[in-house]
Amino acid sequence: MSDTLGVAVVGYSFMGQAHSNAWRNVNAFYADLPQVRMQTLVGRDRDRVGAAAEQLGWADVATDWREVLERDDVDIVDVCTPGHLHAEVALAALAAGKHVLVEKPLANTVADCERLVEAARAPGAGRSMLGHNYRRVPALALARDLIERGRVGQVRQARLSYLQDWLADDQAPMSWRLRKDTAGTGVLGDLGSHAVDQLRFLLGEEVTRASGHLRTFVTERPSADGDHREEVDVDDAAWATLHTSSGAVASLEVSRMATGRKNALQIEVYGSAGSLRFDLERLNELVVTGAAGGAETVLVTEPEHPYVGAWWPAGHVLGWDSTFTSQAADFLRAIATGDDLHPSFADGLAVQRVLEAIETSSGRGGIPVEIPA
Amino acid sequence: MSDTLGVAVVGYSFMGQAHSNAWRNVNAFYADLPQVRMQTLVGRDRDRVGAAAEQLGWADVATDWREVLERDDVDIVDVCTPGHLHAEVALAALAAGKHVLVEKPLANTVADCERLVEAARAPGAGRSMLGHNYRRVPALALARDLIERGRVGQVRQARLSYLQDWLADDQAPMSWRLRKDTAGTGVLGDLGSHAVDQLRFLLGEEVTRASGHLRTFVTERPSADGDHREEVDVDDAAWATLHTSSGAVASLEVSRMATGRKNALQIEVYGSAGSLRFDLERLNELVVTGAAGGAETVLVTEPEHPYVGAWWPAGHVLGWDSTFTSQAADFLRAIATGDDLHPSFADGLAVQRVLEAIETSSGRGGIPVEIPA
């Protein structure tokens, strides 16, 4: 209908808001990209989605995502629903020829992920991308660049943890995130997926073997209405040892019970010639060491750092939300140029296979599980 | 013309962009405020302001700020020009009955500031506000709350420094910021104004006496075109000792030559019962101590922290740009409610008086200068 790209976001809670913010701002920071139109916000409750759309800046709303797929003024479908609905919406959107961005996780099962990968490769499908926003943290993009350029030498060990504490209180109430049928897994899928994605992203390698342990510390919680107690059937914390294709070993620890940790995705990569460290609570910093000498804390806010040039002059820290805007920019650029993008649905499938291997291993008492290429 | 407020921003470089970003996002984060319309972006060069307006999301442009003042679809005039033009634009905007937001510094001279304060109080003037965005850093707003609630007891000492290094290289070229006739002063006005504003904001007190030293380390720099060398007639660094109305003493040190410091506004407040520390390079953190015990690093990203509730769930760090959005929200709220706001033009005048006293003291070899109430 025009030379702009119409966007529809499906879902308007936390992730829907973060993605709306990205679409609202992407053209203001990233020049020379297709212009986007914030066309439609999709949600089941007309009143609430209407209020959200007005606040977030959407032109109109829809209560049925299927009808949106038929509209000509929607070019990009951005799936921000809970994970168990990702596959259905994304498959239909691909079939309708839309460009599709899916918030992580790609889907809750390997089987669904495989169907999505296949659909994304089908003739006539639009571009497809998975929304692992932390790939657009400048410090982590810089980390990947440094590893690729050999700054740390041959990677031997990686340490990945993602620690939060919002479930540390055993009276914190039940939610859909604590039920297997809606969430698939607990913290493993929620936070572990970020860690595994980063491992693959930073090292550019596959995970070939995993052994894991899952643990539920608080097995019953008050229901949301406080009336009764409900069983928690997903993991509160998870540990894994991962082996990669090059022979590196990574440890993984994720928890929503780590009192005092708010949003601590911590990554350490140790190579033969240097190392890197990152903590999401200090999103703008990367610590770099060489084979000798001290640990250099780089404030990743210089114009020459990845993504930073699009934002503010040197020295001005970026927030968490900037990563979604930069992600949207990368997606738009790939749509315009036809170039490769990442993470692809195939990346999402690879992550899901690792998570499933960890879960399988845990079920078998920790015996390592091989992950097919 | 409608129940929304039309905004015009005058200036489209660094600050114009930061303010544009604020107007683009304020209603998405802060509900229950008047809706804003990004009406007009004002700049002298039609092509460039036109391109900027398109990128930043403005409806139209103007090349003469005077004509904007006559338009009915502009309710708020937001002055983001270089400092020596602030007074003229803001005075005219006030006279035209507009609400006026002026990016700091209020003006380059005390005399201009006084005129602005007077104009802001004139009958028929709209609401007026000074843009010291760091008052909207959640950690600093929290610091003020804590001081007000007595968490640190009687404040005795404050340490304020604002250190950058973009002039450390003596081959960095000349710019308007390094000429007295355009910039007024060097780092004192540019960074020192932030520090003095924070001192007054955090302590809720006036500075009554100042002694200061200004220094230019690099007295000649290459011209922008590299052709010749030009004289630098403003300060590269400044130091001051400030006394407040309650008897506290504050040290001030600002520099654009502090190699390795990128944007380090560092504030420490020591009271009889506790202390607070802040560093803008870690914008989301505040360090709090009591009379005994250790130093508590608070990640100021919880919903109960100032401003944070409008943004993301707990644990998600905000960026530098968020402070302008929150500032716009506070201004809109004051317009809607008629309530007090801060910083007022009177605050800007008070800051300017302190800066001028520091400069005067420096000119007299460091002899303390009293500052009239």
Add this chain to the structure above:
Amino acid sequence: MSDTLGVAVVGYSFMGQAHSNAWRNVNAFYADLPQVRMQTLVGRDRDRVGAAAEQLGWADVATDWREVLERDDVDIVDVCTPGHLHAEVALAALAAGKHVLVEKPLANTVADCERLVEAARAPGAGRSMLGHNYRRVPALALARDLIERGRVGQVRQARLSYLQDWLADDQAPMSWRLRKDTAGTGVLGDLGSHAVDQLRFLLGEEVTRASGHLRTFVTERPSADGDHREEVDVDDAAWATLHTSSGAVASLEVSRMATGRKNALQIEVYGSAGSLRFDLERLNELVVTGAAGGAETVLVTEPEHPYVGAWWPAGHVLGWDSTFTSQAADFLRAIATGDDLHPSFADGLAVQRVLEAIETSSGRGGIPVEIPA
């Protein structure tokens, strides 16, 4: 022979020096303890042990540790030999009725540890103690106190890592530490033993189950003389997941290949009501959090902190060597009073069982191994 206690240290390299330093200083810092006499330093090479004794302050030397056991002027035998000789010397010293301090590890095998535990309990044996000096780091002793007093609530997760990088260079030469027959294991015994001891010390619990992975990244190294290459048959890095008697889970990661880490024993303990964090590279600090609020960095140098009162006024940081002096003080006090001490030989046996379980698990591909009580 007198009312002082004569000490003999067996071994005069790194640990012999650290222990000599402790005996030289213990009475100067800790009053009201038995006076010690630095009687004899024992080593096989008369010239070198003589030179060491003179420098370190010993009254005389011996080249055969057996003859020392027959001397009346030696009351305490302090075993600082390589690990595979610990058992023989310590057993003989106990049989001779001496008080015995054994530097960690207690011995290289569970079987040897069991014999030592038995001997320590035999009638007529002197007091016996294991030298895990990090139990005397004030910050870690404080951590234990805080856990015991319920400051962190029920412990759920612990994270322990000990990372160094002196083997990251694949041209670093062979040494006895890299051969199984002298060192038993590689980093697992060397650094892992510290971590496991701390886990048991801090939580006051037993490890009941372990799964582990060992890895040798550099399998050949230059011989010490550079002539040829030798095989490395011990681990460069190790990972484990440990389960404790109360149901807590601990992750363990140790490495001598972690480029950029010099001596990073890092410990994190997460409980239902708070958490603790420690890093040996900042030996004087402990980070404490509650169920809410920030992370309090305590400079553990106040007189009320464990051990600190014996040293300097508040605020003066202690060095690594102080831990050996405090350890000697605790041993002397136990000798004088007859009170319980820790770590006992039984503690050393318990640690060795955990290490052996990790190794066994690794040999079986990571299958968890139960650890008998």
Add this chain to the structure above:
Amino acid sequence: MSDTLGVAVVGYSFMGQAHSNAWRNVNAFYADLPQVRMQTLVGRDRDRVGAAAEQLGWADVATDWREVLERDDVDIVDVCTPGHLHAEVALAALAAGKHVLVEKPLANTVADCERLVEAARAPGAGRSMLGHNYRRVPALALARDLIERGRVGQVRQARLSYLQDWLADDQAPMSWRLRKDTAGTGVLGDLGSHAVDQLRFLLGEEVTRASGHLRTFVTERPSADGDHREEVDVDDAAWATLHTSSGAVASLEVSRMATGRKNALQIEVYGSAGSLRFDLERLNELVVTGAAGGAETVLVTEPEHPYVGAWWPAGHVLGWDSTFTSQAADFLRAIATGDDLHPSFADGLAVQRVLEAIETSSGRGGIPVEIPA
């Protein structure tokens, strides 16, 4: 009397203990130096000095420092009395031909310092040295090396602060340190002297001009016995701006009221090509930056770092007390070799002149005071 050097320490409280510890350990860490004998501890109260001598390891005691000067078995007199007695003891010791180490400050007045400098140069005087122990912090010695080798380029700015909080409580009792007649000044002499010494040490320059402010926040305190209140006539906090011979500017802030700071001697040096930062609370670390890039935190515990080679293998942190031991070693080496040493009494005089200029300036309302070369 022998080929060892007999030492007498005058004073046995805090500094006497720190120096005793140094003499007890110096030969154990530093080989190839003259052997010392801990001969005599001097104090006025025979019982108390006797108990101290026994605990600290001294061979005998004396109650009159004058008689010690006549003894042949005392070669080194180490003056650890309160500052107002330094001059008398040291002058007599020099006249007696002893080597003299004086704990800082050299003396409480410039006049006394001048007499000491003169006496130290007199024919027949032994070697003389001032005890500014922080010159032997490895990180600060490394900082000096780096500056000397041009690592930070031309130094332009230095920031020095020394903040403690043991007087923040206004009910903390009176002591000799809070009376002008015994202490000379308050925090300025006590902590400011360290900062000024470091400035001169690190930059290798003289301070040529000073402006200062002194402040007493708590003007009355309970007497030691709690009976009555006494007047405090020394400063609680002090601020100064210092100009150096090369044109650098240094800011100085010292306080014993800085709640939450325990022993924070913080030093920052900014040059044209890099910068350095140090905090005594993290004694083993130095932060180094270049003209570009991040801030490298160096753990100053490698064998190639100053002083470290005498201590433990790489990665083992040193304590505050190690600085006195290294200081004693440097003194012994200078005695043996006849080489130059630092800080000399002339250094102490230079520091005292700066302190006096700050005080004078404060008395004149902050007017800068020139300091004669």
